[in-house]
Structures are given as C-alpha cells and as structure tokens.
Amino acid sequence: MKITIVLDLARYPHISLERDYALRFIEVIMRKHGSTRDLEEAKRIILGFDEYYSIAHKKSNGYLVVIKDPADSLRGRVIVHKVKLLTEHGKKIVELILDRRAPRELIISSLEELGFTEVEFTSI
Numbered sequence: 001m002k003i004t005i006v007l008d009l010a011r012y013p014h015i016s017l018e019r020d021y022a023l024r025f026i027e028v029i030m031r032k033h034g035s036t037r038d039l040e041e042a043k044r045i046i047l048g049f050d051e052y053y054s055i056a057h058k059k060s061n062g063y064l065v066v067i068k069d070p071a072d073s074l075r076g077r078v079i080v081h082k083v084k085l086l087t088e089h090g091k092k093i094v095e096l097i098l099d100r101r102a103p104r105e106l107i108i109s110s111l112e113e114l115g116f117t118e119v120e121f122t123s124i
Contacts, residue, residue, distance in 0.1 A: 002118035013098040022046050022094035028110040037069040042080040049092050053085045076101045
C-alpha cells in the first residue's frame with residue numbers, strides 16, 4: 001500500500017488514515033517512542049470518534065487540538081499536534097496533524113509496520 005504525507009505551509013505533516021489504522025498507528029508510535037500525553041489524548045479521541053466528531057464539527061470545523069505536556073513540548077517529544085475527524089462514504093477517517101519536530105524515521109517505520117510499503121512526503 002502507498003500513503004502520502006502532506007506537509008503544510010508551516011511544515012506540519014498531515015496523515016489521513018481510516019480510524020482503525022490511525023489507532024494502530026498511534027499504538028505503534030507509543031510502543032516505539034514511549035507514551036506521552038499527546039499520544040494518550042489522540043488515542044482517546046480516536047477511540048471516542050463518534051462523540052468527538054459531533055463536538056469537533058460544532059466548534060472547530062472538525063479539528064481538535066490535542067492536550068500536550070509542557071515538559072514534552074520543551075523536550076521535543078510531542079508527536080501529535082491536532083486531530084481532525086471526518087466521515088467519507090460511510091468510513092471514519094482520522095487526519096493526524098503531527099508536530100514539525102516528529103522524527104520522519106519514526107513516522108515512516110511506524111507506517112511500514114502497518115503495511116504501508118511506500119511512504120511519500122509532499123508539500124502543498
């Protein structure tokens with residue numbers, strides 16, 4: 001499988017995955033990188049997709065800012081910056097907006113572990 005990671009103008013990586021893949025991606029990152037508050041919050045949001053979907057679309061066009069530990073932010077250990085919840089053709093889609101400092105090698109190896117053999121980065 002192939003996946004494209006889009007870098008926005010501020011160089012934040014955006015990854016769109018079906019809900020189950022997004023949850024597994026977060027779990028793989030937690031195993032490799034260690035658990036941080038942003039990863040735990042992202043996992044909680046993904047697990048409660050239906051509840052958070054309605055909240056997110058009422059308030060912020062689908063985006064939810066993930067709570068981060070200030071110490072992790074200072075150390076550069078934050079991985080997930082925001083989460084956007086979408087539904088397309090009856091499928092639950094999670095767009096993970098990752099921190100700019102998230103290691104590319106960690107992102108690529110985690111996606112490869114999920115079965116994505118081709119990981120491509122592209123800019124807007």
